[in-house]
Amino acid sequence: MVVVGLIGKTNVGKTTFFNAATLLEAEISNYPFTTKEPNEGIAYVHFRCVCGEFKVKDNPVNSACINGWRFVPIKLIDVPGLIKDAWKGKGLGNRFISVAAMSDALIHIVDISGSIDDEGRISKPGTGDPVQDFREVEREIVNWYYQLLKKNNRYIAKWYRQTARIDLSIYKMLSGIKVSLEDVRFSLNETGLAEKDFDSWKDEDFKSLAFYLRRRKPTLIVANKMDLPFAEENLKRLSEEYREYIIVPCSAEAELALRRAEKRDLVEYVPGEEMFFVKDRSKLTRKQIWALEYVQERVLGRYFRTGVQQALDIAVFKLLSMNAVYPVADEKKLTDGKGRVLPDVYLMPPGSTLQDLANQIHSEIARNLVCGIDVRLGVRLPKNYRLRHRDIVKLVVALRKK
Ligand SMILES: Nc1nc2c(ncn2[C@@H]2O[C@H](COP(=O)(O)OP(=O)(O)OP(=O)(O)O)[C@@H](O)[C@H]2O)c(=O)[nH]1
Ligand SMILES: [Mg+2]
Numbered sequence: 177m178v179v180v181g182l183i184g185k186t187n188v189g190k191t192t193f194f195n196a197a198t199l200l201e202a203e204i205s206n207y208p209f210t211t212k213e214p215n216e217g218i219a220y221v222h223f224r225c226v227c228g229e230f231k232v233k234d235n236p237v238n239s240a241c242i243n244g245w246r247f248v249p250i251k252l253i254d255v256p257g258l259i260k261d262a263w264k265g266k267g268l269g270n271r272f273i274s275v276a277a278m279s280d281a282l283i284h285i286v287d288i289s290g291s292i293d294d295e296g297r298i299s300k301p302g303t304g305d306p307v308q309d310f311r312e313v314e315r316e317i318v319n320w321y322y323q324l325l326k327k328n329n330r331y332i333a334k335w336y337r338q339t340a341r342i343d344l345s346i347y348k349m350l351s352g353i354k355v356s357l358e359d360v361r362f363s364l365n366e367t368g369l370a371e372k373d374f375d376s377w378k379d380e381d382f383k384s385l386a387f388y389l390r391r392r393k394p395t396l397i398v399a400n401k402m403d404l405p406f407a408e409e410n411l412k413r414l415s416e417e418y419r420e421y422i423i424v425p426c427s428a429e430a431e432l433a434l435r436r437a438e439k440r441d442l443v444e445y446v447p448g449e450e451m452f453f454v455k456d457r458s459k460l461t462r463k464q465i466w467a468l469e470y471v472q473e474r475v476l477g478r479y480f481r482t483g484v485q486q487a488l489d490i491a492v493f494k495l496l497s498m499n500a501v502y503p504v505a506d507e508k509k510l511t512d513g514k515g516r517v518l519p520d521v522y523l524m525p526p527g528s529t530l531q532d533l534a535n536q537i538h539s540e541i542a543r544n545l546v547c548g549i550d551v552r553l554g555v556r557l558p559k560n561y562r563l564r565h566r567d568i569v570k571l572v573v574a575l576r577k578k
Pocket of ligand 2: 190191192254256257
């Protein structure tokens with residue numbers, strides 16, 4: 177399953193984002209360092225389901241279809257907030273950078289209203305500086321990679337002596353934390369260290385390698401608390417400073433309010449949509465009316481969305497370029513073996529083939545795969561066909577001899 181990690185300073189709204197996305201009741205409060213263990217939950221990414229195109233009523237099994245939108249599960253991890261010098265073991269951060277490093281993509285959340293002071297406490301909007309917060313957390317992560325390389329310096333040197341291959345030696349040390357050989361090679365080339373004898377590496381060399389390794393982890397910025405004052409100005413500054421990032425304006429609290437209201441049947445709301453409808457205004461308390469009006473006025477009215485669903489979708493479909501693929505058994509009826517229409521969707525990394533899809537579904541299917549059929553075009557697809565987003569494919573399997 178695709179894993180997305182939420183990182184950021186304390187009190188920026190990571191747990192609120194996590195709760196909204198998973199609707200789990202994790203602890204929320206405005207004391208610094210509320211979250212002491214990483215939370216894991218299931219969130220969903222969504223895209224236009226093909227049921228509309230084929231005008232069929234589907235029977236989703238491993239995913240959900242709401243108003244023609246297909247929601248596919250991913251794993252979301254909420255880690256405790258990082259503070260400065262976390263990599264030295266201060267605060268709670270250190271232990272969790274490694275958890276974050278294991279994610280496929282990271283969502284770095286900042287409090288764009290600047291309502292967190294230096295100690296991580298909630299204060300008046302405009303007090304803190306989200307640009308600096310972002311920079312500090314990023315520096316922590318780079319430092320963590322740097323420490324890791326330095327600490328394992330001797331192992332790398334030993335493997336390097338044995339193999340004379342610096343890329344493989346570093347990869348061997350980092351492969352446990354989702355760093356690929358390609359990441360290592362890219363970083364070595366960018367820093368010019370590919371050509372440098374490992375025994376003569378200086379501190380700066382380890383630092384610049386750490387910097388590039390960090391850059392290789394797909395990351396987007398969520399500018400949270402857009403409903404508060406100072407958010408607009410800070411967002412502008414952050415966007416100018418960090419042009420190389422996708423930044424999603426967000427109000428996690430607004431999304432949480434909408435999803436909770438939806439769960440209680442007070443409103444109609446599909447995550448990611450630009451509006452909600454109050455079902456029966458007479459059933460709402462004064463406080464609920466106020467909260468929904470606040471969401472409409474401060475969030476949807478200005479930015480169209482709360483940003484939570486959008487951030488997840490961007491992480492999975494844009495940063496990771498995942499392709500959602502529907503396998504079916506019957507290419508005419510679009511059903512599986514049990515007659516269910518478009519039951520499953522698989523998120524496949526870019527470059528995945530039909531064979532990779534078969535491997536994910538079942539070892540038996542993987543072993544006996546002959547070819548595939550593209551349902552839209554009706555043509556045969558070879559096993560090494562590279563899957564595309566929203567492909568519907570029939571996997572043709574050789575019958576086993578009895
Ligand atoms: N106005 C506003 N407040 C928010 C928003 N999102 C979160 N908050 C508030 O910010 C405070 C901190 O939120 P949390 O979700 O606990 O923050 P966190 O990043 O998980 O904090 P740690 O677990 O300590 O790292 C809470 O009081 C939330 O209600 C938002 O979009 N708008
Ligand atoms: Mg938290």
